[in-house]
Amino acid sequence: MSISIHASKAPQFPLPFSHAIRAGDFLYVSGQVGVNPDTLEVSGTTIEEQTEQCIRNVGAILEAAGISFDHVVKTNAFLSRAEDIPAYNQAYKKIVAAPYPARTTVVSGIGSYLIEIDVIAYIPSPRSNA
Template sequence: MRKAVRTAEASTGNGPYSQAIIAQGLLYVSGQGPLDPQTGEITGETIEEQAELTLSNIQHILNAAGCTMEHVVKVNVFLADLQDYDRFNETYMSFFSQPMPARTLVEAGLDRIKVEIDAIAVLPTE
């Protein structure tokens, strides 16, 4: 059984997908980008600004499902330019603590954004 998670605190995007789905004790967060939750507009000029908003959107979705960043076990990161790798990591590390989630990071052809991130989290047990 699947259950959708939705919050107005994070961008809703514009495609036919859920912000996140809960299934069998895991939370699957759809790819998030630097979209302002209120306007749906791309926000931020630098990789740091875009990464911060993207990770904040993920954080809000996690919170809506009763999770925190500590529950994240896997992250996929898509950067428009690998030259932003080190600067992205500085922002990324401010959202997570040790042990860091498993992660894949690749360069991808993104449309007008510098970063997109999806995540998988383990739901907290009662």
């Protein structure tokens, strides 16, 4: 059985998806873009600004599920431009604590957004170094 998670502090779009789905011990968070949840406007023009907003949006969804970014085991990031990868890595490293989740970064055409991030979290326990 799966449970839909709705986060009032994350952007609300009139699109057919849940903010997240809990399936067993895992939470699958839908892709979030760098949009301010109050205005639905893109947060800044740089990859750093939009990455920070993406991660805040993901964090709001994790919080609504009763967990934190420390429970994230996999991150998928979709960037509009390959040249933004180094700056994305720097912004990500400032916000996400080590040990870092497994991660995939793909350059893809995602319209006017510079980045979209989705994550998978393991609910019972946070990440730790082995």
